[in-house]
Amino acid sequence: MASNMESSINRGCDFIFDFSCFTCQENDRNKEAEFYCEECSKFYCNKCVEHHNYLYKKHAILGKENISQWPETDVVELEQCQEHRKEKLTIFCEDHSQILCHVCHVHNHQKCSHVVLIADKVKVLHKKGDFKxxxxxxxAQHQQLIHKQRDLDENMKSLEKSYKTILEEINALRKTINDSLDELEKNTKKELDTFLVNTRTYVQNDVKNCTKSIKNIACLKDDWLRTKDKSEALSFIMYTKCHDHSLKVEAVLQEMRTQDERTLTFNPDTTIQQTLSALTGLGRIFSTVKQVKPAKGSTQSTVTRHNNSKASSHSDPDSDQTTPGFNINKSNKTSSLSRQHSPGNQKSDPTKSGQVSDPVSSSSYQLVKGYQPGAVSKSDQILRVKNGKNYSVKISKDNCPSIITGICYTATGELIIIDNGNCKVMLLDQTYKVVAHCHFLYQPWSMCSIDSSLVAVTVNRPEVHFIRVSNGQLIKDRILPLKHTCYGIAHQHGNLYITDGRALYHYTLDGRLVSKMYEDTSHQWIVTSCAVSPDGDRIYVTKEDSKQLVTLSRDGTVISTLTVRGLCSLGAACAGLHVTDSGQVLVCGYSTGIIYQVDRDGRQILAEMVTKNDIVTRPISIYYSKHTRSIIVGMQCIDNIIVFKEQ
Incomplete structure (x- = not known):
């Protein structure tokens, strides 16, 4: 083979080389190649290789001594007709796009109208520049393939690196969950030990009293029997002592009979187990593919869903950005396995039906010990703010102090607030200056965003007013009549949640009652404010008589009840309650002047975002703006709002 490759055929003054110089061919010269470049996949003669080596110093060059490593190209064999082995291919039939020998031409292509000599065809191609x-x-394609291969190699390295990183995150999350479960177990056993000590003390005291009484009765009885025959006076005295002691013993026995038997029982919290059974994993895996469009040089991102065996049909607030490839369970963005891990991606409620308070979470004001934002879901990441700045919202015609009971941003970024004290709704510009307002005959209480420019406002009447922002003005759109007074209001994907002071109702946007989700009839002004998580899996209501935040599942099941110090007093206004677009729950401490952040399941307070040092007085409304990355606080009988920028 090597001898054939090294040979060439002399045909007159033209030579057909086994390997011709690529550069010379480009310039219509015919010269035998002496070198081959593996990087360029091209052959070069002695002269052209010098230019190549000057431009590409790192390319590996193979000379004739390494011709066995050159590509196996046999020009002579390539020119041979495969059907008529002794004939050379010299003719091209354009009608059939076939290369022929003269025998093929005579036998099969004589009737073809476009048959030319290969030599003539080559000259035409050269003339037209088709070869070049x-x-x-x-x-160009060769270079593209090289770059593509390098990109793929880098992509593979990146995939391996991200795989290892995700494994580390999964292991860290599992450790955090284990630590949380260990802490729960520790707390539960500590509570059991406390109950045992207290119960044992009560029982031991009763045993001690019984022993003492038994001893006294035996002594008195012996003394009475020993002295009853000695004298009547002595016998009567002993009788009197025994009678008095008998009355005391009877009282003790009566008290013991009325006391219930002391026992210890364990009522397990099934929330964790039911939550785990609804999960498909510890998190969601996303796989993004960038599709290159060569014609325009642009890229388009798509996302592949790897596993969706338990995916829910409920809409995801982030579905317009990414699509989950692996759902935690049937909810929003994150998962709740303990008090330090609230679910962000669950679409189903794991709790039992029935309004049952959580005995642990109902404790008053409990900060998370050792709280680490990186170890929890996005909904429980703590918001931190800088010092606040006051902005006046008073209008010269206002007759009463402002009572800012509602704050809301439209989807397009317009800020609207409610001044309950002056019965109006106001539109603010980016500098928090009032640019438009509209009055109401009755006091407006609460507000929520419906679409890009529409908001819904509750008034102290059985109706909801819809207001639209248009060209910097507030335009009253329509009125939705209901059968009860309206105070708190929240909206999520076409679902309206409205309170009337005693109950929380679920409506559609056209006013159709879906259900009464929660009710407390112990007072006329109890269930006031309400809010809903971005995925709709958690609904929050405030009970202002007991200063409690109640967290409900989608079907109205009570998940937890948390006491919050300073929650709005009766008759003051609706308690300040807000859920951010990321699911963080914010609550105003009316009498304490503190803004609290509560975990997603409403089981405990995560942090004091705004403290007494921030000089907030009687806060009754709050809103986090993703447009300005700031928290806006409204107060009672103060003509200002306070804006805190996020750190």
Missing amino acids: ELLARFD
């Missing part, structure tokens, strides 16, 4: 164009295209 094809070689240039090959060269």
Whole structure:
């Protein structure tokens, strides 16, 4: 083979080389190649290789001594007709796009109208520049393939790196969950030990009293029997002592009979187990593919869903950005396995039906010990703010102090607030200056965003007013009549949640009652404010008589009840309650002047975002703006709002 490759055929003054110089061919010269470049996949003669080596110093060059490593190309064999082995291919039939020998031409292609000699065809191609164009295209494609291979190699390295990183995150999350479960177990056993000590003390005291009484009765009885025959006076005295002691013993026995038997029982919290059974994993895995469009040089991102065996049909607030490839369970963005891990991606409620308070979470004001934002879901990441700045919202015609009971941003970024004290709704610009307002005949209480420019406002009447922002003005759109007074209001994906002071109702946007989700009839002004998580899996209501935040599942099941110090007093206004677009729960401490952040399941207070040092007085409304990355606080009988920028 090597001898064949090294040979060439002399045909007159033209030579057909086994390997011809690529550069010379480009310039219509015919010269034998002496070198081959593996990087360029091209052959070069002695002169052209010098230019190549000057431009590409790191390319590996193979000379004739390494011709066995050159590509196996046999020009003579390539020119041979496969059907008529002794004949050379010299003719091209354009009608059939076939290369022929003269025998093929005579036998099969004599009737073809477009048959030309290969030599003539080559001259035409050279003249038109087709050879150069094809070689240039090959060269470009070759370079593209090299770059693509490098990109794929880098992509593979990146995939391996991200795989290891995700494994570390999964292991860290599992450790955090284990630590949380260990802490729960520790707390539960500590509570059991406390109950045992207290119960044992009560029982031991009763045993001690019984022993003492038994001893006294035996002594008195012996003394009475020993002295009853000695004298009547002595016998009567002993009788009197025994009678008095008998009355005391009877009282003790009566008290013991009325006391219930002391026992210890364990009522397990099934929330964790039911939550785990609803999960498909510890998190969601996303796989993003960038599709390159060569014609325009642009890219388009798509996302592949790897596993969706338990995916829910409920809409995801982030579905317009990414699509989850692996759902935690049937909810929003994150998962709740303990008090330090609230679910953000669950679409189903794991709790039992029935309004049952959580005995642990109902404790008053409990900060998370050792709280680490990186170890929890996005909904429980603590918001931190800088010092606040006051902005006046008073209008010269206002007759009463402002009572800012509602704050809301439209989807397009317009800020609207409610001044309950002056019965109006106001539109603010980016500098928090009032630019428009509209009055109401009755006091407006609460507000929520419906679409890009529409908000819903509750008034102290059985109706909801819809207001639209248009060209910097507030325009009253329509009125939705209901059968009860309206105070708190929240909206999520076409679902309206409205309170009337005693109950929380679920409506559609057209006013159709879906259900009464929660009720407390112990007072006329109890269930006031309400809010809903971005995925709709958690609904929050405030009970202002007991200063409690109640967290409900989608079907109205009570998940937890948390006491919050300073929650709005009766008759003051609706308690300040807000859920951010990321699911963080914010609550105003009316009498304490503190803004609290509560975990997603409403089981405990995570942090004091705004403290007494921030000089907030009687806060009754709050809103986090993703447009300005700031928290806006409204107060009672103060003509200002306070804006805190996020750190």
